[in-house]
Amino acid sequence: YxxxxxxxxxxxxxxxxxxxxxxxxxxxxxxxxxxxxxxxxxxxxxxxxxxxxxxxxxxxxxxxxxxxxxxxxxxxxxxxxxxxxxxxxxxxxxxxxxxxxxxxGLNLPAHAEAGDPIPASCLAQPGSDRRAPGDCRTPLDAQLSARLQQILDTARADPAARYPGAILHIETPQGSWSGVSGVANIAAGSAIDPAAKFRCGSILKPFISTVILQLVEEGRLSLDDRLADLLPPEVTRLFRHSGQITVWMLLNHTSGIGEWVDQLDRPAILRNSRDKVWSELEFLQIAARRGANFAPGSQWLYNNTEFNLLGMIIERRTGLSWRENVRRRVITRLGLRNTVLPEPGTRTMPGSSISGYAEYDGAVTEVSDLDPSMAGAAGGHALVSNAQDLATFLQALLAGTLFEKPESLAAMLATVDTGVPFRSRYGLGIGRYELPDGGYAWGHTGGTAGYSSIVLHLPEHQVTLAAVISMEQGAEGMAFLAPALRAVVGAEQVR
Structure with missing residues (x-):
């Protein structure tokens, strides 16, 4: 027996x-x-x-x-x-x-904690290849690597580039490269680890939209569901058009809901309230005071409030926080060992990191310790990752690895016109960046106190790029992006 x-x-x-x-x-x-x-x-x-x-x-x-x-x-x-x-x-x-x-085609996560050291066989000097732990890729040839490092250093040496440090990671069919320029921390004068972590800002948005589309696949949600039917009255009554606003509109920034970010006194928050723990409802209440920007579905306007609402919808439909959903459904599933979502109140950066800085009161001040609850599911300081993990995430997302049905990825990549140069179209939590020759890239930018970051994938060339500078200056502050892409794809299509 x-x-x-x-x-x-x-x-x-x-x-x-x-x-x-x-x-x-x-x-x-x-x-x-x-x-x-x-x-x-x-x-x-x-x-x-x-x-x-x-x-x-x-x-x-x-x-x-x-x-x-x-x-x-x-x-x-x-x-x-x-x-x-x-x-x-x-x-x-x-x-x-x-x-x-x-x-x-799934990745079996290794049993390791976020921030595990990279094996000795994967170690490289700044400016050379360095992938995520346990995943060493073939480095690009020495000539191209030297050219990319020169581009990165030249951009940071420009007086207009006030950021203390930068990281650039590029993956191509021929190999990958990670380079750094500057210092990780001004006071310490420490060198930057090519695999250093940073606050990712709105790059969290495609993570959130991925979870929403997974819930649609499971039948827990529909893209046509109305806001008024998804959240309690104390939330929906804040927004006059909640009966007309759909999940689809929240995902592609066409709901017309008011924005809260530009109503905050950011220097005052950085000066006095870095340890404040924010709730999603606080952001919604601030946005509600502004009122609607336009009728639902009639225009496009980038908006953080919509993703705060999407975070609340995830929690209502699953019984778990949006952070826990992203961890289980995306981060763990892809084995992103250098990507974490610190709980509110956890202000210390985990493991090797690059400090972020802001200019206010006539000085450059480190602001890496702003509470991760700032901005909530919209981004801000919530998501901590490194360039290599962000590249892995975007590649997996666009390959459909995170979805059970091809229709889910197709829905995510269905875009609307934004009227904004560079990011001229927007899907469900992901941007389509049009290039002058008719080519394009998928991805997202991330701006938050102390950091500007970006992750892009060029399908035509199978090139993926992830970068960060340690001061919030927007993608336009990364003067190295266009020349680096030109060097890699060997064309003048990127300007």
Whole structure:
């Protein structure tokens, strides 16, 4: 009977695991994914212990039978075959799980904490390749690497570039490159780690929109659902057109809802309130005082309030915070080990990082410790990542890895005209950046106190770029972007 139990266990456990992975949208499965390596070891050890125990019992049964002390059922004669089969099924079951991942093109997260050190084999000097832990890519050739480093240094040396430090990471079919320029911290004069973390600002928006579209796939939400039907009256009554505003409008910035960012006294917050813990409702109340910008669906205007509302919708539909949803559904799923969402009140930057600075009161001041609740699901200081992880995220997103249905990615990439140069079209939480020759790039920018960042992917060339400067100056402050892309794609299409 113990032998049969062993056989059932080695069949049921891997089978149940595979069934769970087939439904990766399951919240329970997402919680398991981050500990898969340890879980596999535990299952294999349990299988081995059961099979060995059964073997010992059946050996004792045979000895008792030989001594005439016990009559053994006929099926016990199959003991040896039973054990061989149990061991084979145990091994094949574990291999099947890994094969299942590979066939779907999924990444099995390694069992490591965010901020784990990069293995010695992956270490490189600033200006050379350095991928995320455990994923070393072929470096670009020396001539192109030197040219990219020169571009980065020249841009930072310009008097108009007041930022203390910059990181640029580029991935191409020929290889990848990470370069730095400047210092990580002015006071310490410390060198910048090419894999240093930073606050990502509105690059959080495509993470949020990904979760929303996953909920649509699960049938928990529709893009046509109205705001008034999704959130409680104390929220929806703040916005006059809540009965007309859809989830789709919130995602592509066409709702017309008022903005809260430009109504804050930012120097006063940086001077006196960096430790303040903000709630999503506070942002909504500030936005409501401004009133609507235009009728829902009639125009486009970039807006942070919409993503605060989307964060609240995620929480209402799942019973978990938007942070926990992003962790389980995106960060853990892709194995982004250098990407974290600190809880409100956790102001210390995790692991190796680059400090962010702001100019106010006639001085340049470090503002990295602004509470991560500032801006909430709209971005701000909420998301902490590095350039390599952001590139991995955008590549996976555009490959459809995070969705079960191709229609979800198609919906995300359905754009509206913005009328804004460079980012001339916008999808569901993602921008389409038109290039002068007719080419384009997908991605998002991120501006927050102390940082300006960007992540882009050029489908035509399969080139991905992620960059940050340690002062909020917008994408226009990154004068190295266009020449770096020109150097990589070998064309004058990027200006």
């Amino acid at each position: 113990l032998g049969l139990a062993a056989l059932l266990l080695v069949l049921v456990i891997p089978g149940a695991m595979m069934l769970g992975f087939a439904r990766e949208d399951s919240i329970v499965v997402q919680a398991i994914l981050g500990r898969m390596t340890r879980f596999h070891v535990m299952v294999a050890a349990a299988n081995a212990m059961i099979v060995v125990a059964a073997l010992l019992v059946l050996r004792a049964v045979r000895e008792w039978r030989a001594a005439g002390a016990l009559e053994v059922p006929a099926w016990a004669r199959w003991g040896r075959k039973l054990h061989v089969g149990a061991v084979a099924l145990s091994c094949s079951g574990m291999l099947a799980v890994f094969a299942f991942f590979k066939l779907l």
